[in-house]
Amino acid sequence: AQSVTQLGSHVSVSEGALVLLRCNYSSSVPPYLFWYVQYPNQGLQLLLKYTTGATLVKGINGFEAEFKKSETSFHLTKPSAHMSDAAEYFCAVSKANQAGTALIFGKGTTLSVSS
Amino acid sequence: DVKVTQSSRYLVKRTGEKVFLECVQDMDHENMFWYRQDPGLGLRLIYFSYDVKMKEKGDIPEGYSVSREKKERFSLILESASTNQTSMYLCASSSGPTGRNTIYFGEGSWLTVV
Numbered sequence: 570a571q572s573v574t575q576l577g578s579h580v581s582v583s584e585g586a587l588v589l590l591r592c593n594y595s596s597s598v599p600p601y602l603f604w605y606v607q608y609p610n611q612g613l614q615l616l617l618k619y620t621t622g623a624t625l626v627k628g629i630n631g632f633e634a635e636f637k638k639s640e641t642s643f644h645l646t647k648p649s650a651h652m653s654d655a656a657e658y659f660c661a662v663s664k665a666n667q668a669g670t671a672l673i674f675g676k677g678t679t680l681s682v683s684s
Numbered sequence: 685d686v687k688v689t690q691s692s693r694y695l696v697k698r699t700g701e702k703v704f705l706e707c708v709q710d711m712d713h714e715n716m717f718w719y720r721q722d723p724g725l726g727l728r729l730i731y732f733s734y735d736v737k738m739k740e741k742g743d744i745p746e747g748y749s750v751s752r753e754k755k756e757r758f759s760l761i762l763e764s765a766s767t768n769q770t771s772m773y774l775c776a777s778s779s780g781p782t783g784r785n786t787i788y789f790g791e792g793s794w795l796t797v798v
Contacts, residue, residue, distance in 0.1 A: 578724065601784065612688070612774060612789035613727075620784055659726060671717055671742065672787055676726035 571596045573662050575675035583683050588632075588647040590678050592660030595641065602643040603661040603672065604634055613659065619643065630654070655682045687711075688790035690775050696796045703762040705793050707775030716758035717776040717787070718742075718750065727774065733758055765797045 576591040594600055601620050605613040617628025624636040634645045643660060657679050661672040691706040709716065717732040719742075729742030731750040739750050747769060751759045758777075762769055772794050778787040 575726075605789075610791075612791045613776075614789070615786050618786070670781075671715075671729050671732045671740075673729070674719075674727040676724060 571600065571662050571673050573660050573673055573675035575658075575660050575678050577678055578676065579679045579681070581681040581683065582650045584652055585649050588645070588650045588654065588680065590645040590658050590660075590680065592634075592643045592645065592675060593641050594643060594660075594662045596662055601663045602634075602636060603663070604628065604632070604643075604645050605659045605661060605674075607657045607659065607677075609656075616645070616658075650680075650682045652682050652684065655680055688775055688777050688788050690773075690790040690793045692793050693791065694794045694796075696798060697762075697765050699766060699797055701762075701765050701797075703765050703795065703797075705760040705762075705773055705775075705795070707758045707760070707777075707790060708756050709758075709777040709788070710756065711777065711779070711788075712755065713777040713779045713788075714755070715778045715780075715787075716752065717778075718748075718758065718760045719774045719776065720744065721772040721774055721792070730760065730773075762795075765795075767797050769795065770797045771795060 572595045574593045603618045604616040607613045617626045619626045619636045627633045632647045657677050660675040663672045688709045718730040719727040733739045733752045749761045772792050774792050775790040776787045
């Protein structure tokens with residue numbers, strides 16, 4: 570069975586500091602990996618995804634993530650945090666390219682950004 | 685833009701009531717999903733559907749059922765609401781194989797059962 574573990578339910582950074590949100594996955598088949606963001610009282614919005622090819626994936630709002638198969642990780646980073654980045658972030662995994670499957674989500678990490 | 689619309693943002697229902705949560709997508713997507721979101725638990729899959737009249741149980745289907753009579757509409761049904769079903773419910777849709785294509789989410793329905 571596939572699963573996702575997000576390390577740290579809450580991360581706090583200062584504005585301008587590096588953002589690092591950790592995600593480890595478990596999958597018996599080649600995974601597709603995703604990061605979603607949720608702003609207060611809204612649904613989820615896709616930040617970026619890894620399917621195949623380049624292991625460093627760039628997303629919206631300056632975020633990027635690197636797929637490391639040897640470490641079963643897909644950590645999300647941003648070089649310089651903005652106040653507007655404060656939100657909840659979810660890592661998710663799915664079975665590669667199979668119809669009739671769904672995303673499995675981690676428990677989420679809340680990012681706080683202080684001035 | 686893809687739009688996934690959940691008809692009710694906030695609902696308050698009584699224990700034992702039958703509750704319908706409606707979701708409509710406007711992009712002709714084959715796949716539709718219902719997730720439940722609770723603090724500290726993330727999103728948990730209740731049911732999903734990859735075609736009209738088809739449904740698959742997710743991780744927490746107990747106490748729920750679904751209906752998909754038309755491609756654009758996916759309904760979540762709580763046959764007899766209970767207080768432990770107080771939660772945020774998120775509907776989503778996607779086309780083709782789930783892994784390759786983006787899943788789009790609605791804004792959520794906050795359900796309180798009293």
